[in-house]
Amino acid sequence: MSTATIREVVRGDGDRFVYVVSALAALNGLLFGFDTGIISGAFLFIQDTFTMSPLVEGIIVSGAMAGAAAGAAVGGQLADRLGRRRLILIAAVVFFLGSFTMAVAPNVPVLVAGRLIDGVAIGFASIVGPLYISEIAPPSIRGALTSLNQLMVTTGILLSYFVNFAFADAGAWRWMLGAGMVPAVVLGVGILKMPESPRWLFEHGRKDEARAVLERTREEDVDTELEEIAETVNKQSDSGLRDLLEPWLRPALVVGLGLAVLQQITGINAVIYYAPTILESTGFGGVTSILATVGIGTINVVMTIVAIALVDRVGRRRLLLVGVGGMVVTLAILGTVFYLPGFGDVLGIVATISLMLFVAFFAIGLGPVFWLLISEIYPLAVRGSAMGTVTVANWGANLLVSLTFPVLRASIGTPSTFWLFGLCSLVGLVFVQRFVPETKGRTLEAIETDLRDNVSLLD
Secondary structure, three states: OOHHHHHHHHHHHHHHHHHHHHHHHOHHHHHHHHHHHHHHHHHHHHHHHOOOOHHHHHHHHHHHHHHHHHHHHHHHHHHHHHOHHHHHHHHHHHHHHHHHHHHOOOOHHHHHHHHHHHHHHHHHHHHHHHHHHHHHOOHHHHHHHHHHHHHHHHHHHHHHHHHHHHHHOOOOHHHHHHOOHHHHHHHHHHHOOOOOOHHHHHHOOOHHHHHHHHHHHOOOOHHHHHHHHHHHHHHHOOOOHHHHHOHHHHHHHHHHHHHHHHHHHOOHHHHHHHHHHHHHOOOOOHHHHHHHHHHHHHHHHHHHHHHHHHOOOOOHHHHHHHHHHHHHHHHHHHHHHHHOOOOOHHHHHHHHHHHHHHHHHHHHOHHHHHHHHHOOOOOHHHHHHHHHHHHHHHHHHHHHHHHHHHHHHHHHOHHHHHHHHHHHHHHHHHHHHHHOOOOOOOOHHHHHHHHHOOOOOOO
8 A cells, every 4th residue: 555545544534533523522512402402392391290480480491501600610620620521521420410310300499400410511511512622623624523513502402302292292301301311421421432632631741642632633744733732832821811801802802792692682592492382372282382393493403504504605794694683583573473362373383483583593693603703703822711701601691581581471471572582682783783703714813913903803
């Protein structure tokens, strides 16, 4: 066999290896998505088991968000201290325990405790999954592989809808929630075969191991990349959370925090968590409403794939403007549909179509583009601290929406609640137009230079 042929075989093995490793790491996103979707169907039948006020309903659903905010707050530090691989394993174990606790919960407090435990796991996963993939993937395919995490989030939501539908006839909400143990086991077993991040290994003095991982996942010059990692480690040694308040970084911090909050207060997770409940209120039966959410989940996955295909062609900013603009329109229609009584089956059909379009517009804009932008607009030296801060804000807003949605519906009504989300979306449209940069085709170094030179990111 010629030298060239041997090189191609090694390259192909390396490519296959990094794809497999990235796909396994993206299961962190699957845990996130599965937990998000599974409660929507289970909640229909939990209400038949336990007597709850609207506030208690919100606490049960939002318990995972509270846990996720806590997990995200410490996840970055744990990933640096324990390693990316070890934290992924911990997330899988914690998610397994949370799912088991919910499945056997004899009362509401134990159920809430299970939601909190599950939330801590997905808080870990929301940080360490993309972080691990971005550090192990070759630069030439890093964007596509990192996007697998968001795709797996939407896949997890869709999978949870199928699980909900499978157990809907029996009303077996315990089996629905307990099914989360399965992807947790797959991730936990899979991570045992995965290498540690080469960057983490290098930072902790294990340079030979870092080189070995790079040689298995790269076709480029490993020595050059090791030199770049060394330079990055030196820059980060003097950086931290405090640096985010420097004047030159404030525009990027405003963009990240603004998008983090707007992604949630526009109501996406209220729709995901309560979709069957919303549809059931239009006259659909419990099983039928769950089946309708399968269509919503499918739209979410398909449009996420479309966004991944378009984001480097159309640009981040344009996708956001189209996506958020579409959300404004569909929320206005959705509120109007619920305001008009007496349409029977027609009401359910229009509501379902409106929900699907709302999710579709979210999936091509705020869904994937938010996570992509926050990995691009921050300088490498503070990227970990910045992403941790923004992620906590995202989970905090998620908690607020999921906790207050049942209370809002009970106090101001379903139409006004959706119109309120529409108003938030309108604010988001103005925010994107005014503050969000276009990073398509620009190097990270160029963006950092503009920030340091006080050049507007919109230029």
